[in-house]
Amino acid sequence: MTLRTDETQQDTVHQLTQHAMLIAWGRFARHLDLTERMRAAVKLRRHRDAVPGGDLVLEFGLASLAGYEYLQDLSLGPHPLTKDQAVADEWDIQFRHYTVLSRFLYGLNEAHVAQIEATLASVLQPYIDQAVHQVLCRQEKLTLCADLTGRPVSAYSVTYPPDAVFGYMANQLRKGHQALVVTLKGLQHRVHLAAFHHPGNVASNRCLRQSVEAAEKRLGARPRRRADLVSQRIAPLEAKIAKQASWVEAQQALIHQQLKRQVRLDEQLQGLERELVELEAHYAGKVVGPHSKLAQARRRKESWKRQRQSARNQEIQARKLLQRHEQRLEQLTAERDALLSWLAQLRMENAANPNPVRMRWLLDGGFGSAENVTYLIEMGYDLYTIANGQTTRSIRNEIPEDAEWTQVGARTQALDLARDQLRQCPYPVRLTLLRWKKGDAFCYSTLISFSETESLPLEELFPTYHQRQD
DSSP states (O other): OEEOSOTTOOOOEEOOOSOHHHHHHHHHHHHTTHHHHHHHHOOOOOOTTSOOHHHHHHHHHHHHHTTOSSTTHHHHSSSOGGGOHHHHHHHTOOOOOHHHHHHHHHHOOHHHHHHHHHHHHHHHHHHHHHHHHHHHHTTOOEEEEEEEEEEEOOTTOSOOOTTOEEEEETTEEEEEEEEEEEEEEOSSSEEEEEEEEEETTOOGGGSHHHHHHHHHHHHTOOOOOOHHHHHHHHHHHHHHHHHHHHHHHHHHHHHHHHHHHHHHHHHHHHHHHHHHHHHHHHTTTSOOOTTSHHHHHHHHHHHHHHHHHHHHHHHHHHHHHHHHHHHHHHHHHHHHHHHHHHHHHHHHHHHTOSSOOOEEEEEOGGGOOHHHHHHHHHTTOEEEEEOOHHHHHHHHTTOOTTOOOEEOSSSEEEEEOSOOOOTTOOSOOEEEEEEEEETTEEEEEEEEEEOSSOOOOHHHHHHHHHGGGO
């Protein structure tokens, strides 16, 4: 390709490259002064002839932009980037062998990483602000997407980082890491908001709050929290707590009653023992008849002993029930206190957010737990995600054979369900069963959606969710 090595010169230099897009991106990076900003961000004690740390950080980034799967491809791949002078000139950086880069990366500490992240964030922030402004000027809602993608490590490596562990990646058990990527869908293109590195065995549902917090921080915008919904959950809890407390009091009263009964019976048995001693002395050498005072006293003794054991058994049973009721009462009280704290937080956030915006999340199926759905609803978001397989299997048993399916995609059909409850989610949601042909059989999944402002027809619902794949 032909390129101009110095924009102040009229002469051109002809160089061949296998990374044409990196040339265009390099021109844009120069416009942003990215190389100088990265050099300023990474100040390390290095030999005076060594490459600046910022150059090595950018080389690492360019490996990703070039589509390399492994770091060694920088130097040993079919089109090694470290030998591409055209890219080095456009980015104004010096390349080094991948082993030098690897040693450099292992030497970075958390402070260096934080500085690099802050520098990249400052570069990206104007474009995020612009994308948000464009969407809001159209009076549309901000659409966020989050995906957790597996990054398997090389099968030929002999050493691995500590967090390279086995987990499911693309439905296969692989060793590696998971990359959580959060993006904003702008009017013309996607804008990257945040990314997080996780061990290979992390589950998507554990990453949602991290995604939401990072997105709101980068966007400088958030929806109005649905504090009124949280408030409605507290009254039923209070009723359960009151009922549980009454059961605790009832068991405590029963225990007290049976303890008093045991004391009374013990006193009666002690008095009877003295009476028996006298009666046995009186009847010594005589025949003891079944209706004699001694026989009657002995029968009373056995009866009172049985009553005392019964009182003891009832006390033990009541203590077991009391322990269960107290544990349940403790759980309900902790749940109520957590809800009150959560409600106070949401109300404070609403008070500090005079200009809320409408926002929605498009999430992969791994995020579709009842806990996550509840969290997003209460945080004020609309949401579109996929339920787990157990939910889908349960729903399929409720579908009549004559159900009328709607074609919503080239291969996909949809059916809205009468059920609107997701197990352990306190709010009604829209459940839509999706199916598509794979060979001669159908595959199924369940789309969970929630919105207070838009009720999309089936023909629009699935394409709206599928936008996260754009």
